[in-house]
Amino acid sequence: MTTLAKNLPGLAVCLAIAVPCWIVGQLFPLVGGPVFAILAGMAIAAVWKQPTRRRTQPGIAFTGKKVLQAAVVLLGFGLNLAQIAQVGLTSLPIICSTIATALVTAYVLHKLLRMPTGISTLVGVGSSICGGSAIAATAPVIKAKDEDVAQAISVIFLFNVLAALVFPSLGGALGMSNDGFGLFAGTAVNDTSSVTAAAAAWDGMHPGSNALDYATIVKLTRTLAIIPITLVLGIWMARQESRDPLASEARENSAAKPAGKLGNFSLRRALPLFIVLFLAASVITTAAASAGADPALFEPLKTLSKFFIVMAMAAIGLNTDVVHLVKSGGKPILMGFACWVAITAVSLGMQHALGLW
Numbered sequence: 322m323t324t325l326a327k328n329l330p331g332l333a334v335c336l337a338i339a340v341p342c343w344i345v346g347q348l349f350p351l352v353g354g355p356v357f358a359i360l361a362g363m364a365i366a367a368v369w370k371q372p373t374r375r376r377t378q379p380g381i382a383f384t385g386k387k388v389l390q391a392a393v394v395l396l397g398f399g400l401n402l403a404q405i406a407q408v409g410l411t412s413l414p415i416i417c418s419t420i421a422t423a424l425v426t427a428y429v430l431h432k433l434l435r436m437p438t439g440i441s442t443l444v445g446v447g448s449s450i451c452g453g454s455a456i457a458a459t460a461p462v463i464k465a466k467d468e469d470v471a472q473a474i475s476v477i478f479l480f481n482v483l484a485a486l487v488f489p490s491l492g493g494a495l496g497m498s499n500d501g502f503g504l505f506a507g508t509a510v511n512d513t514s515s516v517t518a519a520a521a522a523w524d525g526m527h528p529g530s531n532a533l534d535y536a537t538i539v540k541l542t543r544t545l546a547i548i549p550i551t552l553v554l555g556i557w558m559a560r561q562e563s564r565d566p567l568a569s570e571a572r573e574n575s576a577a578k579p580a581g582k583l584g585n586f587s588l589r590r591a592l593p594l595f596i597v598l599f600l601a602a603s604v605i606t607t608a609a610a611s612a613g614a615d616p617a618l619f620e621p622l623k624t625l626s627k628f629f630i631v632m633a634m635a636a637i638g639l640n641t642d643v644v645h646l647v648k649s650g651g652k653p654i655l656m657g658f659a660c661w662v663a664i665t666a667v668s669l670g671m672q673h674a675l676g677l678w
Contacts, residue, residue, distance in 0.1 A: 331380015331636075335388075338362060338635035343628055351485055353514045354631040355453050356478045359471050362638020369639075385467060385636035388629050390595035393458045395626030396544070397602025398619040401610050405542045412504055412539045415671045419508045420546055422667045423449030423660045430656045439465045440653050442554070443473035448660035451544045452477045452512030457630060458547045462554050462593060467640035472650065474634065476657035481515035484661070489522040495669070499523075501677050503532035507539025509668040516540045545603075551596050 338361050339354070346354025374381075427445025430436065442463055447456045453474055460470050488510065492502040506519045520536035606619055 328380035328383045331377040334377050335384040335632045335635045339632040343631050350514050351518050355634040358631045358634040359638040362635045363641050363643045366639045367643055381636045381639050385633055389457050389633035392626045392629035394595050394598040395622050397599040398606050398622040400541055400603040402603055402607040415508050416543050418667050418671050419664045420449040422663045426660050426663045434652045436652050439469040440472055443469055444476055444653055444656050447473050447477040450546045462551050467637045470637050471641040472653050476653050477511050480657050480661040481512045484510045485515045485518040488519045499530040499532045500535055503535030504539055505668055506536040509665050
């Protein structure tokens with residue numbers, strides 16, 4: 322009860338920001354509620370300073386971490402693994418290629434531009450997998466700062482909007498088939514709302530096309546990459562911490578002294594509980610669909626997941642210094658642009674090489 326009382330004021334603030342941002346996001350789906358929530362949170366934080374907000378800070382921190390993790394878990398109720406496996410066999414080579422391309426591009430620019438590891442990782446993962454959802458899943462694993470999360474979301478949003486506006490015309494100019502464009506949108510656009518916008522625009526330009534359904538399934542297949550990516554990042558974080566002199570000294574003074582190259586590695590730390598629950602939710606959805614359950618059964622949970630992300634983004638916005646964000650924004654935008662161009666080129670090149678359009 323004490324914990325609830327401590328977190329309630331901050332939760333209420335995030336909820337109060339999230340509700341109007343959710344409504345506006347429904348009216349402008351190309352932008353989306355999460356982006357509106359981050360912007361609103363940053364605007365409020367610019368004028369609402371400490372110590373007046375001290376009472377709300379625990380709840381804001383809780384929303385930015387625990388509510389965000391709950392959103393990732395609920396995201397799993399939108400994944401039918403059987404359906405993904407059926408379509409994913411065709412798209413898997415292109416999905417793997419675009420994910421690898423974005424991660425390598427982000428890593429190279431991270432080194433060349435000497436960017437902080439946190440923002441580089443979030444932009445790379447957000448570009449390669451599924452935008453805001455991947456950033457939401459990765460941030461707790463790498464212990465990212467709220468400012469890094471806000472910046473990564475903003476960068477991904479920028480190129481999602483560009484993709485949704487440009488890709489339908491680009492696909493038409495290249496003479497892509499309906500399924501070819503669905504595959505292109507599902508592998509080269511990050512956020513689900515932008516994938517939907519791009520594919521819906523294509524369907525509007527090509528009556529009788531059903532690119533939207535195909536693009537959505539391909540996009541959901543990409544979402545599953547959250548699991549191996551977070552596992553690898555968890556192992557990497559454990560190795561980094563094991564090399565930390567302070568962490569090493571603490572372990573030496575401890576009764577339990579882990580051994581091996583991974584030092585204080587444990588599977589529980591590398592694969593957080595919320596990721597395990599995300600996979601479990603996917604399995605439940607798949608089993609229910611196989612048993613003949615109506616897919617609409619899980620729609621409220623999917624909607625709640627999206628709303629929780631809006632709440633969490635409001636919390637992250639409240640914890641973000643907008644002045645610092647603007648001053649440090651050039652390099653992340655350059656990285657996001659490079660990842661976006663590389664993914665687009667690889668997705669088109671792989672499709673052409675495989676004879677899919």
